[in-house]
Amino acid sequence: MKIEQIKFKQEASKRVYNDYMKRVKKVTNSLSKESQDDIYMEINSHIFEAIQQSTEGNEIDALLDIIEKLGSPEEVLKPLVADKKLEQATTTFNPIHILKALALNFTNGFSYIIFFVSYLLLLGFVFLIFAKILHPNETGLFLKDGQFKVLGISSGTEQDGFTEVLGSWFIPAMFFITLFFYMLITFTLKVKKHLNKK
Amino acid sequence: MLCDLLYIYFMNETFVSNWKSQVKKGTLTFIILNILKENEYYGYELIEQIRKHTEIEIAEGTLYPLMNRLKTENLVDSKWVEQETGIPRKYYCLTEMGTKTLVQMNEYWKNLENAIQKIIK
Numbered sequence: 086m087k088i089e090q091i092k093f094k095q096e097a098s099k100r101v102y103n104d105y106m107k108r109v110k111k112v113t114n115s116l117s118k119e120s121q122d123d124i125y126m127e128i129n130s131h132i133f134e135a136i137q138q139s140t141e142g143n144e145i146d147a148l149l150d151i152i153e154k155l156g157s158p159e160e161v162l163k164p165l166v167a168d169k170k171l172e173q174a175t176t177t178f179n180p181i182h183i184l185k186a187l188a189l190n191f192t193n194g195f196s197y198i199i200f201f202v203s204y205l206l207l208l209g210f211v212f213l214i215f216a217k218i219l220h221p222n223e224t225g226l227f228l229k230d231g232q233f234k235v236l237g238i239s240s241g242t243e244q245d246g247f248t249e250v251l252g253s254w255f256i257p258a259m260f261f262i263t264l265f266f267y268m269l270i271t272f273t274l275k276v277k278k279h280l281n282k283k
Numbered sequence: 284m285l286c287d288l289l290y291i292y293f294m295n296e297t298f299v300s301n302w303k304s305q306v307k308k309g310t311l312t313f314i315i316l317n318i319l320k321e322n323e324y325y326g327y328e329l330i331e332q333i334r335k336h337t338e339i340e341i342a343e344g345t346l347y348p349l350m351n352r353l354k355t356e357n358l359v360d361s362k363w364v365e366q367e368t369g370i371p372r373k374y375y376c377l378t379e380m381g382t383k384t385l386v387q388m389n390e391y392w393k394n395l396e397n398a399i400q401k402i403i404k
Contacts, residue, residue: 089369091370123373124347126363127373129370130325130326130327130370130371130372131326133370134325134326134327134328134372135327138327138331154343154344155344156344156345160344161342161344161348162344162348165347168348169351
């Protein structure tokens, strides 16, 4: 559907309208094109209908009044963008969408902070896979006298009595941990979203 | 003495107005669903209906996130309808599940109302 702009008689109204709609676009630009257009058109329609029904004689006064009642896009659309992003994230399994959704929902509760930290941990495992390729001897799961010491990169290795136990299994192991964490986070996120609805 | 009375009066005022806004916020979804029971409306019209029926002034922009939530809950559905003006309207209506849910909500509300009436007397 083509997006039709509202036509105004006064230059000032045009500028105020364009500025407001630009802000709407900016707030929603992390969403899919379809969601962006949907929100844009709905706000556009709201302003248009409100102008039609307005009893205020002066166009610019009417428009300013409508925009004030709608509220600032940054504030009013925030929960809508956060919701839509979460919907998108849990349906696509795309890590970028998930990270963005978590960032947007960060202020919505403590649980999202835990999700965020788990996600960072997950990225840590991915990092270790690359670290193992670049520094095979310093990266691994190190034990000393049978006790866990380091999972990751360690400069002091054999001379400190550290033994790496995973060897060539390190990369596959990290890969499966990453996969496991990823499924776990996405699954719990879905459960959380489901609980939010209740 | 006068200061104390004034203080109590103003504290009460804020308490009551906070309480009122909580009630409004809590019942807004319920009101919207009931308005949509009879007819389908587009966003701006819906706001006018809310105002007409309940005299509740809502921050207009907040309606849209709320409608999106109701949509993901499968209680309402929406469709874009082209207009001669060139600016289409997004109409909202109740889904079958929305209608069923509303029956339960209305029943609960009636019971609650009866109970409250008894307490108030």
